[in-house]
Amino acid sequence: xxxxxxxxPVNNGVNVEALFGAREALTKAPEAxxxxxxxxxxxxxxxxSRSTVEGFYGLGAEQKHKSRFSFDSDHPEVFASEDxxxxxxxxVLAGLAGCLTAGIAAVAQAREIQLRSVSATLEAxxxxxxxxxxxxxxxxxxxxxxxxxxxxxxxxxxxxxALVAQSQKRSAxxxxxxxxxxxxxxxx
Amino acid sequence: xxxxxxxxxxxxAGLAMSWWLARLSIDHVVIERxxxxxxxxxxxWDSLRLLTxxxxxxxxxxxxxxxxxxxxxxxxxTVRFIEGYAEVMSAPVRSHSTVTSxxxxxxxxxxxxxxxxxxxxxxxxxxxxxxxPVVPAFAEAVPSSISxxxxxxxxxxxxxxxxxxxxxxxxxxxxxIADEIHRSGRHVTLAVGEHVRVPRVYRGKDIKWWMDVSGVxxxxxxxxxxxxxxxxxxxxxxxxxxDRRTIDLNSLTRIGVKLVGRLAGIKEGKALFSGSLxxxxxxxxxxxxxxxxxxxxxxxxxxxxxxxxxxxxxESTVVEESxxxxxxxxxxRIRTIxxxxxxxxxxxxxxxxxxxxxxxxxxxxxxxEAPGMYLLGxxxxxxxxxxxxxxxxxxxRDLSAHLASYLRDRSLTSxxxxxxxxx
Numbered sequence: 001x002x003x004x005x006x007x008x009p010v011n012n013g014v015n016v017e018a019l020f021g022a023r024e025a026l027t028k029a030p031e032a033x034x035x036x037x038x039x040x041x042x043x044x045x046x047x048x049s050r051s052t053v054e055g056f057y058g059l060g061a062e063q064k065h066k067s068r069f070s071f072d073s074d075h076p077e078v079f080a081s082e083d084x085x086x087x088x089x090x091x092v093l094a095g096l097a098g099c100l101t102a103g104i105a106a107v108a109q110a111r112e113i114q115l116r117s118v119s120a121t122l123e124a125x126x127x128x129x130x131x132x133x134x135x136x137x138x139x140x141x142x143x144x145x146x147x148x149x150x151x152x153x154x155x156x157x158x159x160x161x162a163l164v165a166q167s168q169k170r171s172a173x174x175x176x177x178x179x180x181x182x183x184x185x186x187x188x
Numbered sequence: 189x190x191x192x193x194x195x196x197x198x199x200x201a202g203l204a205m206s207w208w209l210a211r212l213s214i215d216h217v218v219i220e221r222x223x224x225x226x227x228x229x230x231x232x233w234d235s236l237r238l239l240t241x242x243x244x245x246x247x248x249x250x251x252x253x254x255x256x257x258x259x260x261x262x263x264x265x266t267v268r269f270i271e272g273y274a275e276v277m278s279a280p281v282r283s284h285s286t287v288t289s290x291x292x293x294x295x296x297x298x299x300x301x302x303x304x305x306x307x308x309x310x311x312x313x314x315x316x317x318x319x320x321p322v323v324p325a326f327a328e329a330v331p332s333s334i335s336x337x338x339x340x341x342x343x344x345x346x347x348x349x350x351x352x353x354x355x356x357x358x359x360x361x362x363x364x365i366a367d368e369i370h371r372s373g374r375h376v377t378l379a380v381g382e383h384v385r386v387p388r389v390y391r392g393k394d395i396k397w398w399m400d401v402s403g404v405x406x407x408x409x410x411x412x413x414x415x416x417x418x419x420x421x422x423x424x425x426x427x428x429x430x431d432r433r434t435i436d437l438n439s440l441t442r443i444g445v446k447l448v449g450r451l452a453g454i455k456e457g458k459a460l461f462s463g464s465l466x467x468x469x470x471x472x473x474x475x476x477x478x479x480x481x482x483x484x485x486x487x488x489x490x491x492x493x494x495x496x497x498x499x500x501x502x503e504s505t506v507v508e509e510s511x512x513x514x515x516x517x518x519x520x521r522i523r524t525i526x527x528x529x530x531x532x533x534x535x536x537x538x539x540x541x542x543x544x545x546x547x548x549x550x551x552x553x554x555x556x557e558a559p560g561m562y563l564l565g566x567x568x569x570x571x572x573x574x575x576x577x578x579x580x581x582x583x584x585r586d587l588s589a590h591l592a593s594y595l596r597d598r599s600l601t602s603x604x605x606x607x608x609x610x611x
Contacts, residue, residue, distance in 0.1 A: 178463035
């Protein structure tokens, strides 16, 4: 536990010692750093499907989450659907938010900054003529994502901005979204 | 041929080491593939000036003697400066000798060159950090109708066709080259990844003066939290213009250069730029402000406060609402791509297992893992200033002292075979 200038130990609940230890160890054993994240998905009906996350590979072995996590996705009624789950694009926003927020907590812990509250609102624009195929010049995806963080913490405004900037710099989902990634889809 | 120390490279690093070795009466030779200051002579563009002020070239037993200490030397002036150093100390330079191999031999080293071979007890690697340009693998996907070059071959805008230019990389080289090419009438698009922003002048004093007096440049490698990160800090967005103007992304935007994110790939003839431009600019602004905070604290504590201008901060980097993510290279708008994407050292001739998995020499503050082998001139080798002309001298002093004591220890346990061989 580290101490902030107020004298109280800083605890954002992130075990940064373990993360730094892992970084040290994995620099010497890069094979152990090769992870594989997985999900399975089953169609339910209409535009609804259920994705499940349970196992992943890392540190040289198959790993399992403590429990099985499920995500229902669907389309809303304005898309003439049943709205039984969030849309896949909204789940992507949740993924980005989760990744950036976890990063903020970890960086704050490493920098001995006590967080009191962190909340983000996300909004992404999309011209749906893209996915409807109505105009080939319109892309399917987002035309941009805006994330607004409100953070109450034991730090100056600049230090808080620096936390958020560093979180983006080391965020997996931010990288996945802002940089090209190969996607291979096969049919067996 | 036999000597005690072979120094590979006759730039400022090799010469600084030679100065110290001579002072310690250690027999040595400096092997240089070209002529003294070869890289400065043959691998720099025409208008380049040092980005450190002239006074900040304090080499062992030598320094700037001209009448413009706050100015910035041109390449030919820099070459003459370094040549002068070699002359003044009568450095034992073997020019036009290319090292083809350094290998272990008989408890010492054998250095093979195209002008003969040397046996020595110790070796100093002073070939610099910038021998080969680093270009992303996807550079192969650039359409063949577009010319490409790196800063090692770039000389001036006139060597480029008329038409648009994509400069990839916004550190010292990229930013200067982008500015010059754009001013020549060839529109520049600049792909910006992580970078380090600094003003040329702050509170009336040169930024390099601040970094010197405040001790920032003297920070030791064993005193920083993350030396790997520190050794990979990109070169400062700084230039030695005679009018001391600051060059940064805002100054480029003002003359019409188009900023885009880091070049993340080329697919089907289209350049893809990262959507992270806003964040890399925010990171650079924050980092600059931390440096200025450090300077302000030091100025207040040292009493210099009253002699310099007031504290202030600079305008944040302006980034447009939605920077383009894509550029169709097949459309003809881009005629040239300049890869200002960094350099790496070349150790293809180093036949000793001291390289890490990335091909860099493993060392502890310049002490290479092989006994009696030393490294100079790399970023943050021993101090933040290690790769600067002004910084290599202290490292040469430290490492030559270690080299001397290594030789003394060896001579105490020397085997008869080494002595009988003579020389």
